[in-house]
Amino acid sequence: MDATSVRAAASTALLTDRYELTMLQAALRSGAAHRSSVFEVFTRRLPSGRRYGVMAGTGRVLDAVENFRFTSPQLDWLADQGVVDEETLRFLADYRFRGDIHGYPEGEVYFPGSPLLTVEGTFAEAVILETVILSILNHDSAIAAAASRMTAAAGGRPVIEMGARRAHEHAAVSAARAAYVAGFAATSDLEAGFTHGIPTTGTAAHAFTLVHDSERDAFKAQIASMGKGTTLLVDTFDLREAVRTAVEVAGPDLGAVRIDSGDLTLLAHRVRRQLDDLGADRTRIIVTSDLDEYAIAALAAAPVDGYGVGTSLVTGSGHPTCAMVYKLVARAETDGGPLIPVAKRAAGGKTSIGGRKWAARRPDADGVAEAEVVGTGPVPDYLRPHLTQVPLVLGGETVGREPLSAARDRHVRARAALPLSATQLSKGDPVLPTELVLPAGPGR
Amino acid sequence: MDATSVRAAASTALLTDRYELTMLQAALRSGAAHRSSVFEVFTRRLPSGRRYGVMAGTGRVLDAVENFRFTSPQLDWLADQGVVDEETLRFLADYRFRGDIHGYPEGEVYFPGSPLLTVEGTFAEAVILETVILSILNHDSAIAAAASRMTAAAGGRPVIEMGARRAHEHAAVSAARAAYVAGFAATSDLEAGFTHGIPTTGTAAHAFTLVHDSERDAFKAQIASMGKGTTLLVDTFDLREAVRTAVEVAGPDLGAVRIDSGDLTLLAHRVRRQLDDLGADRTRIIVTSDLDEYAIAALAAAPVDGYGVGTSLVTGSGHPTCAMVYKLVARAETDGGPLIPVAKRAAGGKTSIGGRKWAARRPDADGVAEAEVVGTGPVPDYLRPHLTQVPLVLGGETVGREPLSAARDRHVRARAALPLSATQLSKGDPVLPTELVLPAGPGR
Numbered sequence: 001m002d003a004t005s006v007r008a009a010a011s012t013a014l015l016t017d018r019y020e021l022t023m024l025q026a027a028l029r030s031g032a033a034h035r036s037s038v039f040e041v042f043t044r045r046l047p048s049g050r051r052y053g054v055m056a057g058t059g060r061v062l063d064a065v066e067n068f069r070f071t072s073p074q075l076d077w078l079a080d081q082g083v084v085d086e087e088t089l090r091f092l093a094d095y096r097f098r099g100d101i102h103g104y105p106e107g108e109v110y111f112p113g114s115p116l117l118t119v120e121g122t123f124a125e126a127v128i129l130e131t132v133i134l135s136i137l138n139h140d141s142a143i144a145a146a147a148s149r150m151t152a153a154a155g156g157r158p159v160i161e162m163g164a165r166r167a168h169e170h171a172a173v174s175a176a177r178a179a180y181v182a183g184f185a186a187t188s189d190l191e192a193g194f195t196h197g198i199p200t201t202g203t204a205a206h207a208f209t210l211v212h213d214s215e216r217d218a219f220k221a222q223i224a225s226m227g228k229g230t231t232l233l234v235d236t237f238d239l240r241e242a243v244r245t246a247v248e249v250a251g252p253d254l255g256a257v258r259i260d261s262g263d264l265t266l267l268a269h270r271v272r273r274q275l276d277d278l279g280a281d282r283t284r285i286i287v288t289s290d291l292d293e294y295a296i297a298a299l300a301a302a303p304v305d306g307y308g309v310g311t312s313l314v315t316g317s318g319h320p321t322c323a324m325v326y327k328l329v330a331r332a333e334t335d336g337g338p339l340i341p342v343a344k345r346a347a348g349g350k351t352s353i354g355g356r357k358w359a360a361r362r363p364d365a366d367g368v369a370e371a372e373v374v375g376t377g378p379v380p381d382y383l384r385p386h387l388t389q390v391p392l393v394l395g396g397e398t399v400g401r402e403p404l405s406a407a408r409d410r411h412v413r414a415r416a417a418l419p420l421s422a423t424q425l426s427k428g429d430p431v432l433p434t435e436l437v438l439p440a441g442p443g444r
Numbered sequence: 445m446d447a448t449s450v451r452a453a454a455s456t457a458l459l460t461d462r463y464e465l466t467m468l469q470a471a472l473r474s475g476a477a478h479r480s481s482v483f484e485v486f487t488r489r490l491p492s493g494r495r496y497g498v499m500a501g502t503g504r505v506l507d508a509v510e511n512f513r514f515t516s517p518q519l520d521w522l523a524d525q526g527v528v529d530e531e532t533l534r535f536l537a538d539y540r541f542r543g544d545i546h547g548y549p550e551g552e553v554y555f556p557g558s559p560l561l562t563v564e565g566t567f568a569e570a571v572i573l574e575t576v577i578l579s580i581l582n583h584d585s586a587i588a589a590a591a592s593r594m595t596a597a598a599g600g601r602p603v604i605e606m607g608a609r610r611a612h613e614h615a616a617v618s619a620a621r622a623a624y625v626a627g628f629a630a631t632s633d634l635e636a637g638f639t640h641g642i643p644t645t646g647t648a649a650h651a652f653t654l655v656h657d658s659e660r661d662a663f664k665a666q667i668a669s670m671g672k673g674t675t676l677l678v679d680t681f682d683l684r685e686a687v688r689t690a691v692e693v694a695g696p697d698l699g700a701v702r703i704d705s706g707d708l709t710l711l712a713h714r715v716r717r718q719l720d721d722l723g724a725d726r727t728r729i730i731v732t733s734d735l736d737e738y739a740i741a742a743l744a745a746a747p748v749d750g751y752g753v754g755t756s757l758v759t760g761s762g763h764p765t766c767a768m769v770y771k772l773v774a775r776a777e778t779d780g781g782p783l784i785p786v787a788k789r790a791a792g793g794k795t796s797i798g799g800r801k802w803a804a805r806r807p808d809a810d811g812v813a814e815a816e817v818v819g820t821g822p823v824p825d826y827l828r829p830h831l832t833q834v835p836l837v838l839g840g841e842t843v844g845r846e847p848l849s850a851a852r853d854r855h856v857r858a859r860a861a862l863p864l865s866a867t868q869l870s871k872g873d874p875v876l877p878t879e880l881v882l883p884a885g886p887g888r
Contacts, residue, residue: 012613014634014635014638015608015613015614015616015617015633015634015635016608016633016634016635017606017608017609017632017633017634017646018632018633018634018637018644018645018646019632019646019647019648019649020646020649021634022646022648022669022670023648023649023651023652023666025669025670026648026652026665026666026668026669026670027652027655027665029665029668029669030656030661030662030664030665030668030669032655032656032665035655037655039651064613074638077637077638078634081637081644083634083644085669123651123655127649127651127652127655130609130649130651131608131609131613131633132613134609134610135608135609135610135611135612135613135616136612136613138609138610138611139611139612139613139615140612162461164459164460164461164575164579165461165574165575165578165579165582165770166578166579166582166765167579167582167583167615167765168579168580168583168584168612168614168615168618169456169459169508169575169576169579169580169583170459170612170614170615171583171611171612171614171615172459172579173459174612188461188462188463189459189460189461189462189575190458190459190460190461190462190465190522190527191458191459191460193462193521193525194458194518194521200462200525200527201462202461202462202463202464202466203463204463204466204467204470205463205464205467205571205574206771206772206788207467207483207567207571207574207771207772208467208470208471208571210772210775210786210787210788211471211476211479211481211567211571211772211775211786212474212476213777217474218474220474221470221471221473221474221476222467222470224470224473224474225466225469225470225473225474225529226466226469226470235788235790236788236789236790237788237789237790238789238790239790261790262790311765311767314765315764315765320759320764321610321611321755321758321759323755326609327650327651328650328651328654328655331654331655333657342654342655343654344650344654344679344680344681345680345681345682346679346680346681346682346683346705346706
């Protein structure tokens with residue numbers, strides 16, 4: 001797609017914390033920069049009460065790694081600011097990632113300790129990717145996790161993403177993408193359509209009614225322009241009168257009405273009855289108004305045909321970020337030497353487990369997932385068919401790119417393979433336990 | 445600045461909800477598109493318990509409005525997708541905003557009902573700016589409000605923004621900017637330095653210690669590269685041993701140590717005593733570890749020299765967005781006719797007050813602010829010196845651009861002019877009441 005390549009061409013190299021470049025400089029001088037290293041992205045916990053996480057942003061990470069190239073103005077600025085020395089600037093000028101990345105494919109679910117992304121290369125080439133990788137995954141996965149709860153709560157009814165105005169203007173575009181991965185039907189955000197090919201949709205705002213001399217004039221204008229299949233906003237003045245006017249103006253083939261305020265359950269029932277009485281029994285009812293997954297679930301028995309979700313989607317429904325971290329888990333002691341597990345050991349709750357991890361989702365006899373198994377040694381044969389990581393970048397070449405529809409399909413399958421309690425909205429523990437399989441031996 | 449103009453050149457025109465363009469199309473056909481209109485950005489409430497809001501993003505709005513120009517690939521895509529018709533595409537191809545914008549200058553504080561931004565022009569030219577304006581202001585002001593609480597809690601100690609990894613990669617850059625407006629000293633985010641000229645800073649990660657054969661090797665490498673003024677991370681293995689090693693390696697002139705886990709109050713006292721005993725009495729102590737304004741306040745009596753704040757800053761400390769809306773409040777009935785107040789009237793809690801608003805912050809006899817006065821009629825003479833809006837765009841020309849330092853200074857002054865209880869962290873009502881001054885007459 002044209003738009004994708006235009007956007008993808010922007011350098012991501014400065015979406016980076018300063019300490020990564022200064023660590024690089026110090027490691028170039030000490031020689032540690034060239035040690036083979038393994039970094040892992042994982043999270044120690046899910047947000048309180050959540051049953052599963054949703055991996056999203058993988059495709060954007062692949063773009064960001066490819067475009068992690070320093071431009072001349074960026075290098076000049078780094079020099080001018082004295083961020084790093086000449087040797088480091090030369091390294092950065094030639095930088096491109098030449099290592100391997102494996103990870104959970106987009107749309108997959110995850111649990112505490114799941115090795116979501118494994119970045120292997122020299123310390124130098126891997127350490128400087130920390131911030132941009134975490135930014136993308138922490139944001140997109142937070143949105144996808146909320147979106148997945150909403151689409152589960154909505155059953156088969158379509159959920160539309162309308163949150164752009166409540167999010168940073170570029171985060172909004174990625175939020176629409178993450179929501180689409182987790183089953184949203186469409187977005188209001190045109191840039192998300194342009195950049196990511198997501199279906200776009202929309203209705204009308206109160207301003208459109210108010211700029212006309214009457215609601216009737218506004219409805220007439222909208223139908224003249226958009227056709228009878230359009231969605232009329234009916235809660236600017238008096239809902240009952242608006243519905244009557246809407247059907248008078250459009251006839252019984254009016255596409256839909258939107259209700260954006262008030263007691264939505266009560267109003268949906270009233271409007272449905274009124275529409276049916278007016279012969280508009282195929283006119284759909286769309287509701288929007290600070291909906292979240294709980295409000296969607298509460299409307300399950302109401303005659304509602306679609307949900308528009310804004311604020312709670314783009315803010316991750318109470319959890320706007322994940323707690324994913326990017327940790328060095330193994331490195332060689334000499335160039336080309338064997339990898340040695342490493343881990344922070346100080347007290348304070350932030351310790352982690354050294355060594356490169358594999359992960360598998362073990363099914364029970366009926367094919368329902370029963371555990372997330374994470375290990376550092378050899379993979380037991382019976383788990384091989386259930387490994388969760390896939391190759392994404394090999395020797396610097398991207399091998400894991402896929403259309404968004406693949407991620408979307410994967411999410412449906414992955415969520416369906418979890419125990420049924422996964423989609424309960426009540427607070428609880430992760431729906432799968434994470435089982436650690438560590439090789440016997442000293443050191444941990 | 446070079447970087448600013450590079451970035452500013454990107455079109456913002458598709459950071460827009462689809463319904464804005466379809467409303468435009470319908471209004472072009474009905475003729476309402478050409479009616480003089482007034483849109484206002486305001487919020488009905490502050491986040492629960494917050495005492496004041498902080499206006500941020502104004503400068504970015506000015507860039508976004510200037511760059512709201514449709515490119516050929518964007519227009520082709522809109523045509524290809526059938527979003528709007530030929531007439532509307534021609535309008536968009538020629539579009540640039542030619543109206544006026546007044547608003548609260550960046551760094552100013554605000555309250556429920558404050559008219560934060562007033563956009564005046566034809567319905568057509570103003571309606572399509574809704575989403576991008578709200579995206580910017582809702583995000584940046586949410587970050588600035590949290591940042592202001594943190595800098596108030598920190599007293600004179602520097603607070604550093606380190607949250608990029610927990611936010612969308614581009615939202616992070618704007619978050620660093622908003623935090624700087626609200627008094628943060630610096631950011632870890634290099635792009636924020638490159639694009640906005642904000643000071644950047646950094647320390648080192650646990651990975652840097654772990655990639656070396658010993659903590660001592662890592663400290664030596666960092667000091668060899670960065671000098672003794674650097675900040676060493678001392679909580680990878682054993683804190684006490686690390687501090688001893690740090691001073692052995694760097695000598696008593698070591699710049700700072702960073703503690704990133706554990707009971708920060710206790711550890712800061714211990715490390716301070718140890719550093720003093722080692723003669724490193726000028727070595728500073730920086731703490732980072734899921735800090736928010738409450739944790740910062742709790743550390744006020746601890747021997748801490750600076751705070752690094754990540755997650756809670758970029759997520760608005762529990763309130764990642766504001767509830768700002770963009771509402772049509774007045775429009776002419778004929779081209780060039782007088783402006784008529786308009787407002788949504790349906791039940792459901794989302795009603796608003798029609799008419800273009802002015803606002804003033806009324807001081808008491810001692811110069812302390814005592815009310816946010818918002819009105820729609822003539823401005824009483826005694827309030828004229830206290831009006832809060834400034835001109836930002838006049839006849840399509842930007843007149844309100846200013847350096848970030850001006851916004852930063854303004855925030856210090858605006859916060860200092862509030863009653864002292866403004867900076868209490870306990871939950872409470874807005875520190876100023878909003879008083880409405882509406883002209884007598886029928887209708888409300």
